Amino acid sequence: MQREQTLFAGGVAAQKDVEAARQQLALDQADADAARSKASSASAGIGGAMLQARADVAQAESDVRAAQAQVTVTGAQASSAQSRAASAQRSLANGVLRAPDDGVVVAILKHPGESVDPTQPAVVVGPPRSNAVTVTVTGDAATQIKLGDTAVVTVPARGTRANAVVRAVVPSVDPTTQTSTVVLSGAPEGAASGDAVEATIAAGERRGVLIPTEAIVEDPQSGHAVVFVRAKGKDGNPTFVSREIGVADGDDTTTLVASGLRTGEKIASRGAFDLLAPAGGG
The missing domain is CATH 1.20.5 (Single alpha-helices involved in coiled-coils or other helix-helix interfaces)
Incomplete structure:
Protein backbone atom coordinates (compact mmCIF):
# COMPACT_ATOMS: atom_id res chain seq x y z
CA MET A 1 0.00 0.00 0.00
CA SER A 91 -19.66 -71.26 72.30
CA LEU A 92 -22.13 -73.39 70.35
CA ALA A 93 -19.76 -76.36 70.35
CA ASN A 94 -19.20 -76.00 74.10
CA GLY A 95 -22.93 -76.06 74.65
CA VAL A 96 -23.59 -79.27 72.70
CA LEU A 97 -23.01 -82.78 74.04
CA ARG A 98 -21.76 -85.16 71.38
CA ALA A 99 -21.71 -88.93 71.79
CA PRO A 100 -18.62 -90.76 70.53
CA ASP A 101 -20.84 -93.30 68.74
CA ASP A 102 -24.36 -93.54 67.37
CA GLY A 103 -26.96 -94.83 69.77
CA VAL A 104 -30.16 -94.20 71.70
CA VAL A 105 -30.44 -91.97 74.78
CA VAL A 106 -31.57 -94.25 77.60
CA ALA A 107 -31.01 -91.94 80.58
CA ILE A 108 -30.42 -88.23 81.32
CA LEU A 109 -28.36 -87.84 84.48
CA LYS A 110 -27.98 -84.05 84.53
CA HIS A 111 -30.59 -81.33 84.22
CA PRO A 112 -30.42 -77.56 83.53
CA GLY A 113 -28.91 -75.69 86.46
CA GLU A 114 -27.08 -78.66 87.98
CA SER A 115 -23.33 -78.61 88.43
CA VAL A 116 -21.43 -81.01 86.20
CA ASP A 117 -18.17 -82.89 86.55
CA PRO A 118 -16.19 -83.68 83.38
CA THR A 119 -15.35 -87.11 84.79
CA GLN A 120 -18.98 -88.15 85.23
CA PRO A 121 -21.50 -88.88 82.46
CA ALA A 122 -24.39 -86.50 81.84
CA VAL A 123 -26.29 -88.71 79.39
CA VAL A 124 -26.34 -92.48 78.96
CA VAL A 125 -26.41 -93.60 75.33
CA GLY A 126 -27.32 -97.20 74.61
CA PRO A 127 -26.53 -99.27 71.53
CA PRO A 128 -28.63 -98.40 68.48
CA ARG A 129 -29.82 -101.97 68.00
CA SER A 130 -33.31 -102.51 69.36
CA ASN A 131 -32.47 -105.95 70.78
CA ALA A 132 -29.61 -104.69 72.96
CA VAL A 133 -30.08 -104.34 76.72
CA THR A 134 -27.73 -102.48 79.05
CA VAL A 135 -27.69 -103.56 82.69
CA THR A 136 -25.66 -102.63 85.75
CA VAL A 137 -24.00 -105.24 87.94
CA THR A 138 -21.65 -105.12 90.90
CA GLY A 139 -17.95 -104.93 90.19
CA ASP A 140 -17.36 -108.37 91.72
CA ALA A 141 -20.10 -109.93 89.62
CA ALA A 142 -18.69 -108.38 86.46
CA THR A 143 -15.44 -110.31 86.92
CA GLN A 144 -17.43 -113.56 86.79
CA ILE A 145 -19.39 -112.68 83.63
CA LYS A 146 -17.98 -113.81 80.29
CA LEU A 147 -18.95 -113.20 76.70
CA GLY A 148 -21.53 -115.74 75.63
CA ASP A 149 -23.00 -116.30 79.11
CA THR A 150 -26.75 -116.76 79.00
CA ALA A 151 -29.26 -114.50 80.72
CA VAL A 152 -32.98 -113.93 81.16
CA VAL A 153 -34.25 -110.37 80.70
CA THR A 154 -37.60 -109.25 82.13
CA VAL A 155 -39.49 -105.98 81.62
CA PRO A 156 -41.68 -105.76 84.76
CA ALA A 157 -43.81 -102.89 83.45
CA ARG A 158 -44.78 -104.89 80.36
CA GLY A 159 -44.76 -108.35 81.85
CA THR A 160 -42.49 -109.68 79.11
CA ARG A 161 -39.28 -111.68 79.24
CA ALA A 162 -36.74 -113.12 76.83
CA ASN A 163 -33.55 -115.13 76.75
CA ALA A 164 -30.41 -113.11 76.10
CA VAL A 165 -26.67 -113.53 75.65
CA VAL A 166 -23.82 -111.43 77.04
CA ARG A 167 -22.25 -109.40 74.20
CA ALA A 168 -20.00 -107.01 76.12
CA VAL A 169 -18.68 -106.45 79.63
CA VAL A 170 -17.23 -103.07 80.57
CA PRO A 171 -14.07 -103.86 82.56
CA SER A 172 -13.94 -100.58 84.49
CA VAL A 173 -15.77 -100.10 87.79
CA ASP A 174 -17.48 -96.84 88.71
CA PRO A 175 -15.58 -95.56 91.76
CA THR A 176 -18.74 -94.09 93.32
CA THR A 177 -21.26 -96.89 92.82
CA GLN A 178 -18.76 -99.75 92.48
CA THR A 179 -20.74 -101.09 89.55
CA SER A 180 -19.96 -102.13 85.98
CA THR A 181 -22.00 -102.20 82.78
CA VAL A 182 -22.96 -105.33 80.86
CA VAL A 183 -24.55 -105.34 77.39
CA LEU A 184 -26.94 -108.17 76.55
CA SER A 185 -28.37 -109.14 73.18
CA GLY A 186 -31.98 -110.26 73.31
CA ALA A 187 -34.51 -107.66 74.45
CA PRO A 188 -38.08 -108.86 75.10
CA GLU A 189 -40.54 -108.25 72.28
CA GLY A 190 -42.24 -104.87 72.53
CA ALA A 191 -39.61 -103.39 74.84
CA ALA A 192 -38.83 -99.73 74.21
CA SER A 193 -35.67 -97.72 74.74
CA GLY A 194 -35.52 -96.55 78.35
CA ASP A 195 -37.65 -99.38 79.79
CA ALA A 196 -36.50 -100.59 83.19
CA VAL A 197 -35.41 -104.21 83.05
CA GLU A 198 -34.36 -106.98 85.38
CA ALA A 199 -31.79 -109.50 84.25
CA THR A 200 -30.56 -112.80 85.61
CA ILE A 201 -27.17 -113.75 84.22
CA ALA A 202 -25.81 -117.27 84.55
CA ALA A 203 -22.35 -116.08 85.57
CA GLY A 204 -19.43 -118.26 86.53
CA GLU A 205 -20.96 -121.42 85.14
CA ARG A 206 -18.69 -124.41 84.81
CA ARG A 207 -19.21 -126.63 81.82
CA GLY A 208 -18.29 -130.27 81.62
CA VAL A 209 -19.54 -133.84 82.10
CA LEU A 210 -20.98 -135.07 85.38
CA ILE A 211 -19.92 -138.59 86.34
CA PRO A 212 -20.06 -140.68 89.52
CA THR A 213 -17.20 -139.78 91.83
CA GLU A 214 -16.33 -143.45 92.44
CA ALA A 215 -15.56 -143.80 88.70
CA ILE A 216 -12.44 -141.68 89.23
CA VAL A 217 -9.20 -143.10 90.55
CA GLU A 218 -5.70 -141.74 90.94
CA ASP A 219 -2.99 -143.16 88.73
CA PRO A 220 -0.23 -144.26 91.14
CA GLN A 221 2.48 -143.56 88.59
CA SER A 222 1.48 -140.04 87.47
CA GLY A 223 -0.77 -138.98 90.32
CA HIS A 224 -3.37 -137.77 87.80
CA ALA A 225 -7.08 -138.49 87.99
CA VAL A 226 -8.15 -141.12 85.48
CA VAL A 227 -11.30 -142.89 84.42
CA PHE A 228 -11.75 -146.02 82.38
CA VAL A 229 -13.49 -145.46 79.07
CA ARG A 230 -15.12 -148.30 77.20
CA ALA A 231 -13.49 -148.97 73.81
CA LYS A 232 -13.08 -151.78 71.27
CA GLY A 233 -10.00 -153.91 71.81
CA LYS A 234 -7.61 -155.24 69.18
CA ASP A 235 -9.52 -158.51 69.13
CA GLY A 236 -12.76 -156.65 68.52
CA ASN A 237 -14.11 -157.28 71.98
CA PRO A 238 -15.10 -154.36 74.27
CA THR A 239 -12.59 -153.34 76.90
CA PHE A 240 -11.78 -150.38 79.16
CA VAL A 241 -8.78 -148.10 78.71
CA SER A 242 -7.55 -145.50 81.19
CA ARG A 243 -7.73 -141.82 80.32
CA GLU A 244 -6.57 -138.76 82.24
CA ILE A 245 -9.25 -136.19 83.01
CA GLY A 246 -9.45 -132.66 84.34
CA VAL A 247 -11.67 -132.30 87.39
CA ALA A 248 -13.55 -129.00 87.88
CA ASP A 249 -15.52 -129.66 91.05
CA GLY A 250 -17.30 -132.45 92.84
CA ASP A 251 -18.40 -134.12 96.04
CA ASP A 252 -18.70 -137.64 97.36
CA THR A 253 -21.44 -138.48 94.89
CA THR A 254 -20.79 -136.70 91.58
CA THR A 255 -17.87 -134.90 89.97
CA LEU A 256 -17.80 -132.36 87.13
CA VAL A 257 -15.16 -133.34 84.56
CA ALA A 258 -13.97 -130.24 82.68
CA SER A 259 -11.72 -132.03 80.17
CA GLY A 260 -10.85 -135.50 78.96
CA LEU A 261 -14.38 -136.79 78.44
CA ARG A 262 -16.99 -136.17 75.79
CA THR A 263 -20.72 -136.35 76.21
CA GLY A 264 -22.00 -139.82 75.28
CA GLU A 265 -18.82 -141.77 76.07
CA LYS A 266 -19.28 -144.81 78.32
CA ILE A 267 -17.12 -145.24 81.40
CA ALA A 268 -16.72 -147.78 84.16
CA SER A 269 -18.78 -146.20 86.93
CA ARG A 270 -17.79 -148.88 89.44
CA GLY A 271 -14.83 -151.15 89.99
CA ALA A 272 -12.27 -148.62 88.73
CA PHE A 273 -9.73 -149.82 91.30
CA ASP A 274 -10.07 -153.36 90.00
CA LEU A 275 -9.32 -152.11 86.48
CA LEU A 276 -6.41 -150.02 87.75
CA ALA A 277 -4.62 -152.90 89.45
CA PRO A 278 -3.58 -154.79 86.29
CA ALA A 279 -2.76 -151.51 84.55
CA GLY A 280 -0.52 -150.50 87.45
CA GLY A 281 1.10 -153.93 87.62
CA GLY A 282 1.69 -154.14 83.88
Whole structure:
Protein backbone atom coordinates (compact mmCIF):
# COMPACT_ATOMS: atom_id res chain seq x y z
CA MET A 1 0.00 0.00 0.00
CA GLN A 2 2.87 2.38 0.78
CA ARG A 3 4.36 1.66 -2.64
CA GLU A 4 1.06 2.44 -4.41
CA GLN A 5 0.72 5.76 -2.60
CA THR A 6 4.26 6.72 -3.59
CA LEU A 7 3.58 5.87 -7.24
CA PHE A 8 0.30 7.79 -7.13
CA ALA A 9 2.00 10.87 -5.68
CA GLY A 10 4.56 10.69 -8.45
CA GLY A 11 1.85 10.42 -11.09
CA VAL A 12 2.83 6.92 -12.02
CA ALA A 13 -0.10 4.91 -10.48
CA ALA A 14 -3.76 5.56 -11.09
CA GLN A 15 -6.31 6.31 -8.38
CA LYS A 16 -8.10 3.02 -8.97
CA ASP A 17 -4.91 1.09 -8.29
CA VAL A 18 -4.56 2.84 -4.99
CA GLU A 19 -8.13 2.00 -4.03
CA ALA A 20 -7.64 -1.62 -5.02
CA ALA A 21 -4.55 -1.77 -2.88
CA ARG A 22 -6.45 -0.27 0.04
CA GLN A 23 -9.21 -2.84 -0.28
CA GLN A 24 -6.71 -5.67 -0.44
CA LEU A 25 -5.02 -4.30 2.65
CA ALA A 26 -8.31 -4.20 4.46
CA LEU A 27 -9.02 -7.79 3.49
CA ASP A 28 -5.58 -8.89 4.61
CA GLN A 29 -6.01 -7.11 7.93
CA ALA A 30 -9.41 -8.76 8.38
CA ASP A 31 -7.91 -12.20 7.68
CA ALA A 32 -5.09 -11.49 10.09
CA ASP A 33 -7.55 -10.41 12.79
CA ALA A 34 -9.62 -13.56 12.22
CA ALA A 35 -6.52 -15.73 12.43
CA ARG A 36 -5.44 -14.02 15.66
CA SER A 37 -8.93 -14.54 17.08
CA LYS A 38 -8.87 -18.22 16.20
CA ALA A 39 -5.42 -18.60 17.67
CA SER A 40 -6.51 -16.86 20.86
CA SER A 41 -9.65 -19.00 21.06
CA ALA A 42 -7.64 -22.19 20.48
CA SER A 43 -5.16 -21.19 23.12
CA ALA A 44 -7.95 -20.50 25.57
CA GLY A 45 -9.56 -23.89 24.74
CA ILE A 46 -6.31 -25.77 25.28
CA GLY A 47 -5.74 -24.06 28.58
CA GLY A 48 -9.26 -24.87 29.73
CA ALA A 49 -8.88 -28.49 28.68
CA MET A 50 -5.61 -28.73 30.57
CA LEU A 51 -7.18 -27.25 33.65
CA GLN A 52 -10.12 -29.68 33.40
CA ALA A 53 -7.76 -32.61 32.87
CA ARG A 54 -5.75 -31.63 35.93
CA ALA A 55 -8.95 -31.34 37.94
CA ASP A 56 -10.07 -34.77 36.72
CA VAL A 57 -6.73 -36.30 37.71
CA ALA A 58 -6.93 -34.75 41.16
CA GLN A 59 -10.48 -36.08 41.61
CA ALA A 60 -9.46 -39.54 40.45
CA GLU A 61 -6.54 -39.60 42.89
CA SER A 62 -8.89 -38.52 45.66
CA ASP A 63 -11.33 -41.28 44.71
CA VAL A 64 -8.49 -43.84 44.79
CA ARG A 65 -7.43 -42.75 48.27
CA ALA A 66 -11.03 -42.89 49.47
CA ALA A 67 -11.48 -46.37 47.98
CA GLN A 68 -8.27 -47.57 49.62
CA ALA A 69 -9.43 -46.23 52.96
CA GLN A 70 -12.79 -47.94 52.47
CA VAL A 71 -11.05 -51.24 51.67
CA THR A 72 -9.05 -50.96 54.89
CA VAL A 73 -12.19 -50.29 56.91
CA THR A 74 -14.09 -53.10 55.18
CA GLY A 75 -11.22 -55.53 55.73
CA ALA A 76 -11.13 -54.68 59.43
CA GLN A 77 -14.90 -55.15 59.65
CA ALA A 78 -14.66 -58.51 57.86
CA SER A 79 -11.88 -59.67 60.18
CA SER A 80 -13.89 -58.62 63.22
CA ALA A 81 -16.97 -60.43 61.88
CA GLN A 82 -14.96 -63.60 61.29
CA SER A 83 -13.59 -63.44 64.82
CA ARG A 84 -17.09 -63.04 66.26
CA ALA A 85 -18.35 -65.94 64.14
CA ALA A 86 -15.52 -68.19 65.36
CA SER A 87 -16.24 -67.23 68.97
CA ALA A 88 -19.93 -67.97 68.50
CA GLN A 89 -19.10 -71.33 66.91
CA ARG A 90 -16.91 -72.24 69.89
CA SER A 91 -19.66 -71.26 72.30
CA LEU A 92 -22.13 -73.39 70.35
CA ALA A 93 -19.76 -76.36 70.35
CA ASN A 94 -19.20 -76.00 74.10
CA GLY A 95 -22.93 -76.06 74.65
CA VAL A 96 -23.59 -79.27 72.70
CA LEU A 97 -23.01 -82.78 74.04
CA ARG A 98 -21.76 -85.16 71.38
CA ALA A 99 -21.71 -88.93 71.79
CA PRO A 100 -18.62 -90.76 70.53
CA ASP A 101 -20.84 -93.30 68.74
CA ASP A 102 -24.36 -93.54 67.37
CA GLY A 103 -26.96 -94.83 69.77
CA VAL A 104 -30.16 -94.20 71.70
CA VAL A 105 -30.44 -91.97 74.78
CA VAL A 106 -31.57 -94.25 77.60
CA ALA A 107 -31.01 -91.94 80.58
CA ILE A 108 -30.42 -88.23 81.32
CA LEU A 109 -28.36 -87.84 84.48
CA LYS A 110 -27.98 -84.05 84.53
CA HIS A 111 -30.59 -81.33 84.22
CA PRO A 112 -30.42 -77.56 83.53
CA GLY A 113 -28.91 -75.69 86.46
CA GLU A 114 -27.08 -78.66 87.98
CA SER A 115 -23.33 -78.61 88.43
CA VAL A 116 -21.43 -81.01 86.20
CA ASP A 117 -18.17 -82.89 86.55
CA PRO A 118 -16.19 -83.68 83.38
CA THR A 119 -15.35 -87.11 84.79
CA GLN A 120 -18.98 -88.15 85.23
CA PRO A 121 -21.50 -88.88 82.46
CA ALA A 122 -24.39 -86.50 81.84
CA VAL A 123 -26.29 -88.71 79.39
CA VAL A 124 -26.34 -92.48 78.96
CA VAL A 125 -26.41 -93.60 75.33
CA GLY A 126 -27.32 -97.20 74.61
CA PRO A 127 -26.53 -99.27 71.53
CA PRO A 128 -28.63 -98.40 68.48
CA ARG A 129 -29.82 -101.97 68.00
CA SER A 130 -33.31 -102.51 69.36
CA ASN A 131 -32.47 -105.95 70.78
CA ALA A 132 -29.61 -104.69 72.96
CA VAL A 133 -30.08 -104.34 76.72
CA THR A 134 -27.73 -102.48 79.05
CA VAL A 135 -27.69 -103.56 82.69
CA THR A 136 -25.66 -102.63 85.75
CA VAL A 137 -24.00 -105.24 87.94
CA THR A 138 -21.65 -105.12 90.90
CA GLY A 139 -17.95 -104.93 90.19
CA ASP A 140 -17.36 -108.37 91.72
CA ALA A 141 -20.10 -109.93 89.62
CA ALA A 142 -18.69 -108.38 86.46
CA THR A 143 -15.44 -110.31 86.92
CA GLN A 144 -17.43 -113.56 86.79
CA ILE A 145 -19.39 -112.68 83.63
CA LYS A 146 -17.98 -113.81 80.29
CA LEU A 147 -18.95 -113.20 76.70
CA GLY A 148 -21.53 -115.74 75.63
CA ASP A 149 -23.00 -116.30 79.11
CA THR A 150 -26.75 -116.76 79.00
CA ALA A 151 -29.26 -114.50 80.72
CA VAL A 152 -32.98 -113.93 81.16
CA VAL A 153 -34.25 -110.37 80.70
CA THR A 154 -37.60 -109.25 82.13
CA VAL A 155 -39.49 -105.98 81.62
CA PRO A 156 -41.68 -105.76 84.76
CA ALA A 157 -43.81 -102.89 83.45
CA ARG A 158 -44.78 -104.89 80.36
CA GLY A 159 -44.76 -108.35 81.85
CA THR A 160 -42.49 -109.68 79.11
CA ARG A 161 -39.28 -111.68 79.24
CA ALA A 162 -36.74 -113.12 76.83
CA ASN A 163 -33.55 -115.13 76.75
CA ALA A 164 -30.41 -113.11 76.10
CA VAL A 165 -26.67 -113.53 75.65
CA VAL A 166 -23.82 -111.43 77.04
CA ARG A 167 -22.25 -109.40 74.20
CA ALA A 168 -20.00 -107.01 76.12
CA VAL A 169 -18.68 -106.45 79.63
CA VAL A 170 -17.23 -103.07 80.57
CA PRO A 171 -14.07 -103.86 82.56
CA SER A 172 -13.94 -100.58 84.49
CA VAL A 173 -15.77 -100.10 87.79
CA ASP A 174 -17.48 -96.84 88.71
CA PRO A 175 -15.58 -95.56 91.76
CA THR A 176 -18.74 -94.09 93.32
CA THR A 177 -21.26 -96.89 92.82
CA GLN A 178 -18.76 -99.75 92.48
CA THR A 179 -20.74 -101.09 89.55
CA SER A 180 -19.96 -102.13 85.98
CA THR A 181 -22.00 -102.20 82.78
CA VAL A 182 -22.96 -105.33 80.86
CA VAL A 183 -24.55 -105.34 77.39
CA LEU A 184 -26.94 -108.17 76.55
CA SER A 185 -28.37 -109.14 73.18
CA GLY A 186 -31.98 -110.26 73.31
CA ALA A 187 -34.51 -107.66 74.45
CA PRO A 188 -38.08 -108.86 75.10
CA GLU A 189 -40.54 -108.25 72.28
CA GLY A 190 -42.24 -104.87 72.53
CA ALA A 191 -39.61 -103.39 74.84
CA ALA A 192 -38.83 -99.73 74.21
CA SER A 193 -35.67 -97.72 74.74
CA GLY A 194 -35.52 -96.55 78.35
CA ASP A 195 -37.65 -99.38 79.79
CA ALA A 196 -36.50 -100.59 83.19
CA VAL A 197 -35.41 -104.21 83.05
CA GLU A 198 -34.36 -106.98 85.38
CA ALA A 199 -31.79 -109.50 84.25
CA THR A 200 -30.56 -112.80 85.61
CA ILE A 201 -27.17 -113.75 84.22
CA ALA A 202 -25.81 -117.27 84.55
CA ALA A 203 -22.35 -116.08 85.57
CA GLY A 204 -19.43 -118.26 86.53
CA GLU A 205 -20.96 -121.42 85.14
CA ARG A 206 -18.69 -124.41 84.81
CA ARG A 207 -19.21 -126.63 81.82
CA GLY A 208 -18.29 -130.27 81.62
CA VAL A 209 -19.54 -133.84 82.10
CA LEU A 210 -20.98 -135.07 85.38
CA ILE A 211 -19.92 -138.59 86.34
CA PRO A 212 -20.06 -140.68 89.52
CA THR A 213 -17.20 -139.78 91.83
CA GLU A 214 -16.33 -143.45 92.44
CA ALA A 215 -15.56 -143.80 88.70
CA ILE A 216 -12.44 -141.68 89.23
CA VAL A 217 -9.20 -143.10 90.55
CA GLU A 218 -5.70 -141.74 90.94
CA ASP A 219 -2.99 -143.16 88.73
CA PRO A 220 -0.23 -144.26 91.14
CA GLN A 221 2.48 -143.56 88.59
CA SER A 222 1.48 -140.04 87.47
CA GLY A 223 -0.77 -138.98 90.32
CA HIS A 224 -3.37 -137.77 87.80
CA ALA A 225 -7.08 -138.49 87.99
CA VAL A 226 -8.15 -141.12 85.48
CA VAL A 227 -11.30 -142.89 84.42
CA PHE A 228 -11.75 -146.02 82.38
CA VAL A 229 -13.49 -145.46 79.07
CA ARG A 230 -15.12 -148.30 77.20
CA ALA A 231 -13.49 -148.97 73.81
CA LYS A 232 -13.08 -151.78 71.27
CA GLY A 233 -10.00 -153.91 71.81
CA LYS A 234 -7.61 -155.24 69.18
CA ASP A 235 -9.52 -158.51 69.13
CA GLY A 236 -12.76 -156.65 68.52
CA ASN A 237 -14.11 -157.28 71.98
CA PRO A 238 -15.10 -154.36 74.27
CA THR A 239 -12.59 -153.34 76.90
CA PHE A 240 -11.78 -150.38 79.16
CA VAL A 241 -8.78 -148.10 78.71
CA SER A 242 -7.55 -145.50 81.19
CA ARG A 243 -7.73 -141.82 80.32
CA GLU A 244 -6.57 -138.76 82.24
CA ILE A 245 -9.25 -136.19 83.01
CA GLY A 246 -9.45 -132.66 84.34
CA VAL A 247 -11.67 -132.30 87.39
CA ALA A 248 -13.55 -129.00 87.88
CA ASP A 249 -15.52 -129.66 91.05
CA GLY A 250 -17.30 -132.45 92.84
CA ASP A 251 -18.40 -134.12 96.04
CA ASP A 252 -18.70 -137.64 97.36
CA THR A 253 -21.44 -138.48 94.89
CA THR A 254 -20.79 -136.70 91.58
CA THR A 255 -17.87 -134.90 89.97
CA LEU A 256 -17.80 -132.36 87.13
CA VAL A 257 -15.16 -133.34 84.56
CA ALA A 258 -13.97 -130.24 82.68
CA SER A 259 -11.72 -132.03 80.17
CA GLY A 260 -10.85 -135.50 78.96
CA LEU A 261 -14.38 -136.79 78.44
CA ARG A 262 -16.99 -136.17 75.79
CA THR A 263 -20.72 -136.35 76.21
CA GLY A 264 -22.00 -139.82 75.28
CA GLU A 265 -18.82 -141.77 76.07
CA LYS A 266 -19.28 -144.81 78.32
CA ILE A 267 -17.12 -145.24 81.40
CA ALA A 268 -16.72 -147.78 84.16
CA SER A 269 -18.78 -146.20 86.93
CA ARG A 270 -17.79 -148.88 89.44
CA GLY A 271 -14.83 -151.15 89.99
CA ALA A 272 -12.27 -148.62 88.73
CA PHE A 273 -9.73 -149.82 91.30
CA ASP A 274 -10.07 -153.36 90.00
CA LEU A 275 -9.32 -152.11 86.48
CA LEU A 276 -6.41 -150.02 87.75
CA ALA A 277 -4.62 -152.90 89.45
CA PRO A 278 -3.58 -154.79 86.29
CA ALA A 279 -2.76 -151.51 84.55
CA GLY A 280 -0.52 -150.50 87.45
CA GLY A 281 1.10 -153.93 87.62
CA GLY A 282 1.69 -154.14 83.88
